[in-house]
Amino acid sequence: MLPIHPAALLQNAIQLRGYTPESFRSEARMPPRLFNAVLSGKRRIKLGTAMRLSRMLGTSPWVWIAFQQRYDKAI
Numbered sequence: 203m204l205p206i207h208p209a210a211l212l213q214n215a216i217q218l219r220g221y222t223p224e225s226f227r228s229e230a231r232m233p234p235r236l237f238n239a240v241l242s243g244k245r246r247i248k249l250g251t252a253m254r255l256s257r258m259l260g261t262s263p264w265v266w267i268a269f270q271q272r273y274d275k276a277i
Contacts, residue, residue, distance in 0.1 A: 205272065205273050205276035205277060206273070207243045207273055208243075208247050208266065208269040208270050208273055209240060209241055209242060209243035210243075211269055212240065212241060212247075212255065213241060215259050219259070223237075223241060226258065229258065230254045230255070230257070230258045231254070232251070232254055236251065246270055246274070247266045247267065247269070247270040248270075249263065249267065251266070252264070252265075252266035252267050252270075
């Protein structure tokens with residue numbers, strides 16, 4: 203079984219909450235380049251990004267760090 207990339211989880215979370223990627227990015231106050239790289243899976247989710255995601259999605263930042271670490275270990 204292939205590991206699930208955190209970007210896929212993020213895309214799902216954004217959609218479930220009724221955001222478009224652009225509206226989510228804007229409200230999270232993330233630079234477009236950073237957001238697009240994270241959302242496409244080209245950039246790892248680090249603490250600063252995890253904090254922004256957690257604020258928007260009502261999670262702990264450590265959830266996103268754990269998703270990234272689990273994925274990194276699996277590949």
